[in-house]
Amino acid sequence: MSKIFAIALIIVCSCLQAIAQENYKTRDEIPAKYKWNFSDIYTSWDAWEADFKAISVDMEKIQTFKGKLGESSENLAGLLSIQEDLMKKAYKVYQFVSFQSTVDQKNMDLMARLQKVQLMFAQFGVTTAWISPEMIKIPEATMKDWVAANPALKDHKFDLMDMYRLQKHVLSEEMEKLLSYYSQVSGTAGNVFKALSTADMEFEEIVLSDGKKVKVTPGVYSQIVTNNPNQDDRRKAYEAMYDVYYKNKNTYAAIYNGIVQADWAGARAKKYESCLDAELEGNNIPKDVYLNLINTVKENTAPVRKYIELRKKVLGLDKYYGFDGSVSLTDFTKNYPYEDAVEEVIESVLPLGKDYQAKLKKATESGWLDVYENPGKRGGAFSAGVYGVHPYMLLNYNGTLDYVFTLAHELGHTMHTTLANENQPFATHAYTIFVAEVASTFNERLLLDYMMNNTKDPKERIALLTQSIEAIIGTFYAQTMFADYEYQAHSLAEQGRPVNAEVLTKIWGDIADKYYGNATEKTKYSNYPWTRIPHFYNSPFYVYQYATCFASSAKLYKDVTEGSKKEKKEALERYLTMLKSGGNDFPMELLKKAGVDLSKPEPILAVINQLDQLVDQLAVELEKIEK
Structure with a gap:
């Protein structure tokens, strides 16, 4: 039902300190213009x-x-x-x-x-x-x-x-x-994961270096590893967080085995050769696209390690751990009021045309967005359409730079849905997840350009570059790593081999070694993140599409913003036509018409090269601060 009724989206990067935001004790206190x-x-x-x-x-x-x-x-x-x-x-x-x-x-x-x-x-x-x-x-x-x-x-x-x-x-x-x-x-297995990880989870308490006692829930953990400059405090939070999952590793493995076996049973019942075939064939996605992605990315992880080495140097750490990956490189803590963020996002999409810009502005003014957190409201952000009405977009806006980009991201989805619904009959209005993240990540890149061109604050420039780098690592590299893990785990089930905690931990460890090498230090819990990633339990073979979409949007962005005036105009027309096409063709064909062929390694390598360049640019900006 999720494919029909909603597109749920994950924003996987958070690199800035939490700062001032609107706080409402009840939903009734929130002005109507900020509510659905x-x-x-x-x-x-x-x-x-x-x-x-x-x-x-x-x-x-x-x-x-x-x-x-x-x-x-x-x-x-x-x-x-x-x-x-x-x-x-x-x-x-x-x-x-x-x-x-x-809400x-x-x-x-x-x-x-x-x-x-x-x-x-x-x-x-x-x-x-x-x-x-x-x-x-x-x-x-x-x-x-x-x-x-x-x-x-x-x-x-x-x-x-x-x-x-x-x-x-x-x-x-x-x-x-x-x-x-x-x-x-x-x-059922997915529901068991949710119950074990939320309702039945007993989180541990730690004492921080300032003497404060805190219970390390996922939210508290995120705050500590993002904002706390003390590495020992980050370590304590990391160990407390992962220990509760580690203690339940065999239960999580049993849950995941249930999911994998159900996927394999369903695939065989429908006469598919593999679980991956069952997931891809409906949208006519060649298996080579999936395998090309995981193999090409796995062989090109040097820019990620280069970024880690840069962070290690700037933070002055003798040893660098995974829990050091979110703490800010500067003391930049600018607050971005919501109205200002909306204005910046609106201005940033001008390269897509005044009509697109006007439609996006209308979305922010017409009860389509639910902006602020309130008691009882779920976290995160998403955009989901109602055909014949309009999209509805959830936010929990908090004034951080991260959330300014979340706003741009979700408005990309909202505009994609709007254009598809306006131009397609019901039968072909719904676009697939395979193309869903193109518009969102495209808009994020436009916002980065706009903000970089309109700030002279070196610390803000560092924050913006870090934001972009983390988006590529979180949306492209990490999701491809997850996709590799899912593929290997399901392959074991298809071969009749055991799927247990020991096996899953080895799969994760082998992939992590390929991605990070010796750039990060190992801990007791390093190879257990598979226990706590919701997509594995709720949406098998879903996450690879974040990476393919990111690659597609990078290629389309380049076409729309580079070249002669005529070339850019033609590229823009192709891109907008894709957004308006909804699901009237196979997603691979829609992308090819727009100018992207994911069966080739070039779009994948383009993102990898982009990350490499951004890391180099960040190093230059950091040197300016040092001088």
């Missing part, structure tokens, strides 16, 4: 209830077409029309509850409604299990004729014809129905 406007979806719960009930009616209507799809193009068009109406309501029904629950997680009434919607979708999966097997029985030649002759099928052409490419993975009605029964069970 839910009435754009429904003006009342009665209206919501009406659509919820209408979805059940649509389900019944769908059943009347069973056994009749192959009789005529009119029957097929009738089914697709009802199904589309149902899904449009589903977006609204689900998100109206989900968004409100997101008020203590509200049990909302949680109950959310579960009600989730059960409805589980029922929908069971009652519609017959559709794909029956549809695939229509001969391909017949389908081509129907699509050409019946205007009502025009919007569905891409999906209908692509169905035959995946024909061998469509099972019988009974088998599809049987698999649908396991849709909720398959998520």
